[in-house]
Amino acid sequence: MSPSRRRLVGGLDLGGTKIQAVLLDGRRSVVAQARRPTPQKGGPQDVLEALADALAEVCSEAAVEPRELTGVGIGSPGVIDARRGVVTGARNLPGEGAPIRMTAGLRELAGTRAYVDNDVTVGVWAEYALGAARRSKALLGVWWGTGVGGGIVLGGKPWEGRGAAAELGHVVVKIGGARCTCGRRGCLEAYAGRGSMEIRARQMHRRGHKTDLFKIMEKRGRTRLQSGVWERALAQNDPVAVELIDRAVEALGAGVGSAVNLLDVETVVIGGGLGTRLGEPYVERIREAMMPHLFADDRPPAVRLAALGDLGGAMGAALLVPSTAAARST
Numbered sequence: 390m391s392p393s394r395r396r397l398v399g400g401l402d403l404g405g406t407k408i409q410a411v412l413l414d415g416r417r418s419v420v421a422q423a424r425r426p427t428p429q430k431g432g433p434q435d436v437l438e439a440l441a442d443a444l445a446e447v448c449s450e451a452a453v454e455p456r457e458l459t460g461v462g463i464g465s466p467g468v469i470d471a472r473r474g475v476v477t478g479a480r481n482l483p484g485e486g487a488p489i490r491m492t493a494g495l496r497e498l499a500g501t502r503a504y505v506d507n508d509v510t511v512g513v514w515a516e517y518a519l520g521a522a523r524r525s526k527a528l529l530g531v532w533w534g535t536g537v538g539g540g541i542v543l544g545g546k547p548w549e550g551r552g553a554a555a556e557l558g559h560v561v562v563k564i565g566g567a568r569c570t571c572g573r574r575g576c577l578e579a580y581a582g583r584g585s586m587e588i589r590a591r592q593m594h595r596r597g598h599k600t601d602l603f604k605i606m607e608k609r610g611r612t613r614l615q616s617g618v619w620e621r622a623l624a625q626n627d628p629v630a631v632e633l634i635d636r637a638v639e640a641l642g643a644g645v646g647s648a649v650n651l652l653d654v655e656t657v658v659i660g661g662g663l664g665t666r667l668g669e670p671y672v673e674r675i676r677e678a679m680m681p682h683l684f685a686d687d688r689p690p691a692v693r694l695a696a697l698g699d700l701g702g703a704m705g706a707a708l709l710v711p712s713t714a715a716a717r718s719t
């Protein structure tokens with residue numbers, strides 16, 4: 390084993406549809422990547438085996454064994470007990486939220502030390518350490534996807550509160566407003582989350598509003614309105630897609646503006662499936678929608694698109710491994 394091999398760390402980004410794996414070297418560069426589907430049936434053990442398979446695959450790309458890694462980090466949805474390495478309540482994964490012994494399970498299957506944290510938190514950290522917010526001390530990450538996730542870095546450290554901080558999606562943008570997937574009313578996510586937007590689009594479609602959203606979805610062999618479906622519909626000025634995205638952008642402006650009033654961060658990074666897919670023009674639109682809500686509007690924060698794209702989550706997960714130069718000090 391060469392000395393450079395010895396410093397390799399693994400990162401796994403566990404999503405509802407895919408697992409993205411990367412290996413980082415001592416200079417925090419991606420030396421290998423692999424992607425596998427997330428199992429759609431079974432339970433926690435199936436999830437763990439799929440993670441171990443993804444790790445084995447990315448290791449074989451770099452001709453190294455998983456047990457030779459310094460460690461592996463996992464970015465996971467759900468409620469994370471980072472100290473015990475257990476994930477619960479990840480309803481997009483098989484097992485319907487049953488506890489997953491993430492770190493112990495990976496150690497047993499792959500023979501390497503494992504660390505776990507929230508997928509959005511690690512993705513935002515990667516943008517701070519290696520991406521769009523490299524020169525910032527304080528940032529707010531806005532992960533616009535199925536839900537609206539958030540991540541906060543203050544004074545060069547992730548701010549996780551008592552474990553549930555940065556739930557930007559559940560900041561209230563309208564008192565008594567639309568019902569959120571969390572059961573409450575008026576949350577940002579109820580207007581801007583792709584899941585909520587899909588529910589609303591289906592209602593509008595049933596009530597006779599003209600839209601090609603579901604035609605585009607079916608043509609692509611999908612059953613859900615994925616980010617690419619929204620992108621396509623917007624490109625052809627589909628009236629329902631335009632109306633719902635406009636509403637989402639307005640809500641994001643209010644939610645992000647309120648968070649900036651509270652935190653006064655230097656940088657806001659827009660990421661997530663939909664944010665990354667829609668890209669710069671929508672980052673600019675969110676910035677414009679934020680401006681009227683800013684208290685200190687003479688010095689607004691920079692609003693930037695996440696720079697690491699699809700690999701950011703896995704890279705951030707790799708940074709959970711303590712030996713890494715950019716490892717988080719929590």
Ligand SMILES: [Zn+2]
Nearest residue numbers: 559569571576
């Ligand atoms: Zn909510």
